[in-house]
Amino acid sequence: MATTTAAQRRQQARVEYDAFIKSCPTNQLLDRISDKWVSLIVSALAEADGPMRYSDLGRKIAGVSPKMLTQTLRSLERDGIVSRTVTPSVPVRVDYELTRLGDNLSCLLTAVKDWAEHHIEEVVEARERYDTSSEAS
């Protein structure tokens, strides 16, 4: 009674794998830093080396919509990467700053950046080789 098709088994495996991946710190971290806006926000705050206001970030990052800015900041705050300080004046003032953990993360990001800059050339060359050789077909 092979009512369990290959697809079903694969999906089952996928569910388990997803669970595994979600519980895996590495993948959680990768998910986090791979977010386009995360790296930008973190490096913006790292450069500033001090608190930045919501609109400062919005201006510095330029292409971000308020929604994504807020959303990303919230998740970063939740993870203890940034701290959010509200000054209940009129108008309201909100400052964001890297926590110690966030600062640490920015170091990792720097390591990644270094790797990227050291190896990007190799990658580009590989791409060109690949592209020209497949064009030749």
Add this chain to the structure above:
Amino acid sequence: MATTTAAQRRQQARVEYDAFIKSCPTNQLLDRISDKWVSLIVSALAEADGPMRYSDLGRKIAGVSPKMLTQTLRSLERDGIVSRTVTPSVPVRVDYELTRLGDNLSCLLTAVKDWAEHHIEEVVEARERYDTSSEAS
């Protein structure tokens, strides 16, 4: 004549930013390693410490569809991360292996992994604090 709304200006900025980001090695790399399957494939190949066949990878990674497996492998091959060796026997045999660059990348991945494992606890704690304090509202 403010026919250029804030949204339009932001979109303009977004386009420029996208271009900037695409040309930025760091973000290219982040895009690459953040791909769910990339890290899995690279670490699978790193563990194997030798060539693996297409179906070996499919089995090892379990939850992946053929489409994504092929697609990911192709892009990794293009970037010179993995090498693809076809043995034209019957049936065909295809082996994938990390290149030197790929091997190097797996080291970076290890660094990321180490960071994740050292700091995940802090993140989890921060999350719990955040969640419980927002529940309290």
Add this chain to the structure above:
DNA sequence: CTGGATCCGCTAGGATACTG
């Protein structure tokens, strides 16, 4: 000023079936 809520288009990626 700092966002929350809502709608909505788009595309990444999964299922499925087929080929060399």
Add this chain to the structure above:
DNA sequence: CAGTATCCTAGCGGATCCAG
């Protein structure tokens, strides 16, 4: 065995409007 081609869905993220 190692893919390719097709369809289709879910969710990400942008626009827009509104509120504290």
